Amino acid sequence: MREKADSDLVRRQNRLLLMEALRQHGAMARVDMGRYTGLSPASITSISSQLITDGILEEASAQQAPAEAPLRRGRPTTQIDFNPKSAHVVAVKVSIDGLELALADGRGAILARRTSRTATYDADPAAFGKLVADEITALLNKVRIPTRRVARVGIAVQGVADSQAGTVVWSPAFRGRNISVSAAIEELLGIPCRVANDANMIAEGLIGSDRARYGGTAAVVFMGYGVGMGLIINGQVYHGPTGAAAEFGHMNHLPDGPLCRCGRRGCVEAYVADYSLLRWASGNAATQAPSSNAIPHEDMLALEAAAARGEPAAASAYAKAGEALGFGLARIIAILTPSRIVLAGPGTRAMALIRPHLDRALEAGVVDELRRNVEIEVVPIATDMIIKGTIDRALRHVDREIFAHGPLVRRARELEDIA
Amino acid sequence: MREKADSDLVRRQNRLLLMEALRQHGAMARVDMGRYTGLSPASITSISSQLITDGILEEASAQQAPAEAPLRRGRPTTQIDFNPKSAHVVAVKVSIDGLELALADGRGAILARRTSRTATYDADPAAFGKLVADEITALLNKVRIPTRRVARVGIAVQGVADSQAGTVVWSPAFRGRNISVSAAIEELLGIPCRVANDANMIAEGLIGSDRARYGGTAAVVFMGYGVGMGLIINGQVYHGPTGAAAEFGHMNHLPDGPLCRCGRRGCVEAYVADYSLLRWASGNAATQAPSSNAIPHEDMLALEAAAARGEPAAASAYAKAGEALGFGLARIIAILTPSRIVLAGPGTRAMALIRPHLDRALEAGVVDELRRNVEIEVVPIATDMIIKGTIDRALRHVDREIFAHGPLVRRARELEDIA
């Protein structure tokens, strides 16, 4: 309860309410909006017609809901949806071996993609921002969308992001630290830009795909080349004071455990990530330093096969991983009592091997009362979830920060009054 | 953004805004309220005069601000504050060896106290609610306040509370589980009642005492007969989906560690709580079951003295505690990156013995970048902080749920309209 309430707030809040309804349900008739938001028909008419004048929404042309409508009596509804041209957003995913970009329209539909293979690890920290900006320009040229039509850029990286400073504080994808990204994009392209953690973006994507399921309090674990976590608290992805995500991968499991990429010992990642599993299986986990290279997909498949076959070294690697994961989650449960834990990412392919050890550790690690209220689910992750989440987040931000305020005309008038 | 906005919301929000300003600053003049809330003088007049009519606020009589006012020019201000009679609240703190009660007026000033020694541990679970209700009645009789003048009861317990169900799910203070408390008080006395975790109430009290300092994201650790944690996230005390607190004390530190009162092994509490320290010092931690009795104050003082003297067994107990606490906090930092960690409670008396080991563990347990942004502070806890926090929380709840809505007259009119 910080903000003063006046008619301005009322307008913003209700515009946003209506836009959120549309984001979740897709196109709707005015009557449905009323039912959904609790606003009266009169208000819905007023608000929606303003949003249409502003170019944010549009009435659907006559080719919608063909067999769906059972030829009801009365005046037929007119569906309303976002105007695809209302705003565009760009999502960028940064990995060790390259960039992945996508351009989406105002409805979240992807218009164009672009992938570029660049060894980011040794990239010049000073030049990285420009590199991303150039890639965005190339993406836009593909479909001839002018830069000014893009309202926002979202960038997802592994590791610790500082979204306020717009930098990558530390990431396994880079050798350097505190790499500035947002600044270059805002200066070169003039588009507001936000850096975020990739696991947080998966969480964002899940909320967007099923709010009823993921809208409460949940922990989303990403397992693969690294281990990340997105925390959903009261329906919102948690970004700490600095904007960093939950660094579950670098939460300590055992003091003096195996070496992790972050330089500490015994992190969860040092048991669960791809490189850690290989290291355990090769038998020299205690001494071997983690590799900073991308790990070939085939190596992991081979390891899984070996463990499934019952080879002791491979099986024991997954046992260690399950135990570390289980105790790690037990600690999360003790602190936050989420009602749901989602395990996602390529690492979940081996879940059958991991699960028994995970369950045993959970049982040993947390009071029954707390454990019973948690539902653990494994999501066969769409690889695109990070991109989808980044787009969702960018669009919601545009809704809140730009569209909710009302047309420029009205805001301009306020400014004139001051002069 | 869930709630529809209309003039009703505007009124509630701004009434609340003004009340929150008063709760933080104490009595204020109308001008100051305007500055503080951002509302115009006209609105302040309107809102405050309604709150005064409602009996919630009152103008100060003429004996305020004696030497403080430097005899300024112009019309003098009239201070406004809560009407002490606007509502009363009762706070109850449950310990192993008894109950502690306090009655506060609408300004949060304590009018009466009462302590009763009851061995709660073996109390009849079915009768416990009635016992508390009787104690509350006795407290009210002391100052002849009728029951109906009490707007709310808050109950603080160690362990896991389910504030929605109004029960104590599990607590070291009770042998039984799922002990119902709220129901009896609401039925016998007719007062809304809320059960909460004691560490959460300390956090609540800290926020009330210095919002600038504790209003962001912080973890408050209570060390003593047990180990608890209150989590402040974005200025609000975090209550999980079920209303339980952060059970830091029962977060696992080491698999297969010493036995804890919760029945698991290796919990942080099994290293840090009073009984754990004694157990380590006596040398048989691995086998000895935790005691369920209250531990005499003198025993702890003796142990601290022995450790300070350098006796190896005692010193090593504090070393183990420091390490467990350090790794536990490192895990919290990795997940939530709080900007502040507060160590509080009687256990902090021995901080000089604990601190070096705590710091070493922190260094080993979390990436430098994250650790550097955390400020760790030790608060010589006012023993009353739990009571204060419980009162604060109850009053804020009354502000939000009752006072913000407006006078009964107005609400009654709405109801009539329906009929």
Added chain:
DNA sequence: AACATTTTTTTGGACGCCGAAATAAAACAA
């Protein structure tokens, strides 16, 4: 063609905020 039904728009009234002007209550100055 008249009626029924459902959706959407229009109209008029209420509420709460705000700016500007008026009023109140003091200190200061002559």
Added chain:
DNA sequence: TTGTTTTATTTCGGCGTCCAAAAAAATGTT
């Protein structure tokens, strides 16, 4: 003492947004 200045508070008229009720629109049914 009386007027002037200063600061705090209240009053008044206007504005924006919501809502309920009535009207209009657009279609099916008889």
